[in-house]
Amino acid sequence: MTDRIQRGRGAATNGQRATTESGSTADGGRILRPRSWSPVRAVTRRLNPDGAQPVTHPTAPSRSAIVDCALYLDGQRQTGDWDYAEALAAARRAETGFVWLGLHEPDLAEMTEIAATYGLHELAVEDAVKAQQRPKLERFGDVSFLVLRTARYCEHTELTETSDVVETGQVMLFIGPQFLISVRHGDACRLAPVREELEARQELLSHGPWAVAYAITDRVVDLYLEVADRLEDDMDALEAEVFDRQSSGRIQRIYQMKRELVEFKRAVMPLQRPLLALTTQMNREVPKEVRRYFRDVQDHLSRTVEQVNSYDDLLNSILQARLAQVTVDQNNDMRKIAAWAAIAAVWTAIAGIYGMNFDFMPEVHWIYGYPVVMSLMVTISLALYRWFRRNDWL
Numbered sequence: 001m002t003d004r005i006q007r008g009r010g011a012a013t014n015g016q017r018a019t020t021e022s023g024s025t026a027d028g029g030r031i032l033r034p035r036s037w038s039p040v041r042a043v044t045r046r047l048n049p050d051g052a053q054p055v056t057h058p059t060a061p062s063r064s065a066i067v068d069c070a071l072y073l074d075g076q077r078q079t080g081d082w083d084y085a086e087a088l089a090a091a092r093r094a095e096t097g098f099v100w101l102g103l104h105e106p107d108l109a110e111m112t113e114i115a116a117t118y119g120l121h122e123l124a125v126e127d128a129v130k131a132q133q134r135p136k137l138e139r140f141g142d143v144s145f146l147v148l149r150t151a152r153y154c155e156h157t158e159l160t161e162t163s164d165v166v167e168t169g170q171v172m173l174f175i176g177p178q179f180l181i182s183v184r185h186g187d188a189c190r191l192a193p194v195r196e197e198l199e200a201r202q203e204l205l206s207h208g209p210w211a212v213a214y215a216i217t218d219r220v221v222d223l224y225l226e227v228a229d230r231l232e233d234d235m236d237a238l239e240a241e242v243f244d245r246q247s248s249g250r251i252q253r254i255y256q257m258k259r260e261l262v263e264f265k266r267a268v269m270p271l272q273r274p275l276l277a278l279t280t281q282m283n284r285e286v287p288k289e290v291r292r293y294f295r296d297v298q299d300h301l302s303r304t305v306e307q308v309n310s311y312d313d314l315l316n317s318i319l320q321a322r323l324a325q326v327t328v329d330q331n332n333d334m335r336k337i338a339a340w341a342a343i344a345a346v347w348t349a350i351a352g353i354y355g356m357n358f359d360f361m362p363e364v365h366w367i368y369g370y371p372v373v374m375s376l377m378v379t380i381s382l383a384l385y386r387w388f389r390r391n392d393w394l
């Protein structure tokens with residue numbers, strides 16, 4: 001009986017431990033961590049400031065945000081399916097190894113588990129879950145946190161008042177000594193082609209996680225260039241429409257294009273400072289060979305910035321030109337109205353005078369008085385009409 005009670009107590013203790021600890025080991029087992037682990041609690045408190053417990057529903061388990069997890073040694077991907085904890089342990093055992101963990105829109109629970117394994121800062125984890133950040137570069141210990149805004153051109157047959165021209169998203173990179181975690185939000189930039197192209201360049205991939213950061217940044221900026229080139233076609237079409245006399249050139253379309261350009265500008269412009277920090281010689285975290293690649297990305301970004309600024313100026317000019325056209329059209333309409341009013345005033349004045357019914361008026365009792373007055377009004381009206389036509393009022 002005593003042994004049975006002791007075994008029952010031991011099982012209860014193990015059960016309590018199982019409910020308060022989580023994680024995984026390199027061999028696929030569970031890592032036991034105490035409930036007092038700070039990053040999870042800290043991020044939970046920040047995202048739930050009232051301290052309310054999340055409501056749970058008895059539904060099927062949520063999908064995993066992990067898209068791909070790969071271990072690279074000397075620039076070569078190791079075969080097999082790797083758990084992110086196992087891959088990190090293997091990378092730390094090897095001097096030239098690192099892990100690339102790809103995530104797509106992770107939730108708080110999964111992100112905090114990964115943060116516990118990789119030692120990510122709570123503030124960076126919060127930013128990665130919310131995905132409402134401007135492009136920036138921050139340092140948390142030996143981990144760099146790089147935020148990129150992605151952009152993609154939306155195909156459309158005609159620019160309307162509600163056309164979506166540019167779609168944006170975000171890619172966030174956690175760059176550590178032996179790992180890179182990419183967190184993607186939205187579908188503006190898919191990273192599977194980047195991984196495939198980079199794995200074919202073993203020499204570049206051998207430089208470690210910063211080589212992956214370069215490849216992703218280069219892909220994002222290349223999409224900027226593609227969007228900028230496609231926007232140029234829309235700008236040309238919009239400009240031709242505004243100055244076409246057969247087209248209405250509605251201002252709403254110009255304003256919609258202005259809004260889409262502002263969204264694209266918010267993705268491009270703030271990235272200049274992070275890239276400048278990555279290419280400076282004072283940055284010792286980025287390998288010298290990789291900094292050269294980042295400088296090429298910076299050149300491409302500078303070209304995109306110039307294009308965006310020129311598009312912004314051109315849109316302002318198009319908008320001002322269209323407003324001037326509207327003013328001119330209104331003036332022309334007012335001149336036409338004034339011309340016809342002047343012609344009608346002749347009839348109104350003469351008819352008003354003879355409508356006073358005085359006995360002593362010119363030609364009142366003359367037999368030809370009525371046709372003469374009617375002929376006089378028609379003659380004056382025709383003379384005014386010809387004069388207004390000659391002066392482009394009609």
